[in-house]
Amino acid sequence: MSNDGKTIDEVMEEYNKLHNIPIDVTDSITHEEFVAGVANKTTGFKVVGREPITLVSGVRKSMFSFFAALYLAAPLLIIPFWAYHERNWWLLIGIPIASFIAPQLFALRQRFSSGALLLVACIVFWVIKGLHSDFTFFLLCSMWGCFFFQLADSAQTRYAMESLVESPDLFNKAIADKSIVILRKR
Numbered sequence: 001m002s003n004d005g006k007t008i009d010e011v012m013e014e015y016n017k018l019h020n021i022p023i024d025v026t027d028s029i030t031h032e033e034f035v036a037g038v039a040n041k042t043t044g045f046k047v048v049g050r051e052p053i054t055l056v057s058g059v060r061k062s063m064f065s066f067f068a069a070l071y072l073a074a075p076l077l078i079i080p081f082w083a084y085h086e087r088n089w090w091l092l093i094g095i096p097i098a099s100f101i102a103p104q105l106f107a108l109r110q111r112f113s114s115g116a117l118l119l120v121a122c123i124v125f126w127v128i129k130g131l132h133s134d135f136t137f138f139l140l141c142s143m144w145g146c147f148f149f150q151l152a153d154s155a156q157t158r159y160a161m162e163s164l165v166e167s168p169d170l171f172n173k174a175i176a177d178k179s180i181v182i183l184r185k186r
Helices: 008-018 031-039 059-072 074-086 089-109 112-129 134-166 168-176
Strands: 043-047 180-184
Touching: 031 043, 031 134, 031 168, 043 134, 059 074, 059 089, 059 134, 074 089, 074 134, 089 134, 112 134, 134 168, 168 180
Parallel strands: none
Antiparallel strands: 043 180
């Protein structure tokens, strides 16, 4: 018991309400309630132990794969041609920047401000140094990686939500497998 006679659970419940922390309703929600909650933006989900794209199939999964390939594989094809054109093999450093470093840093931050800051820095260096500056090129590679990472990440979440809304069987299977948690806003 705390000083005012409340249990720890009661104090935590008050804290969660005060800070608008969503509650887990996985065990008590039906597919129809989930669809209604998604429609009025009070219900969402979290995938447990894997990525949301595992809930998706068909064309949506292909679209996600295309977006992911744009930040993972496209730099492997495009940057060597640009480095050859410029006769500057240092530009090959842009491959890991666009494919791995920038998307991972962006994933850690997950804020739009970092993308906006990157855009402003890129424009400033483009105006000051020109397009043929190595640093400007590396900033463009970073923007490429961040943009297509964000596109793929938001697509996988949106496609997973659409799949759960459209398929009661997938929804019930995911809950039975304990691979998703349904959260409702207070």
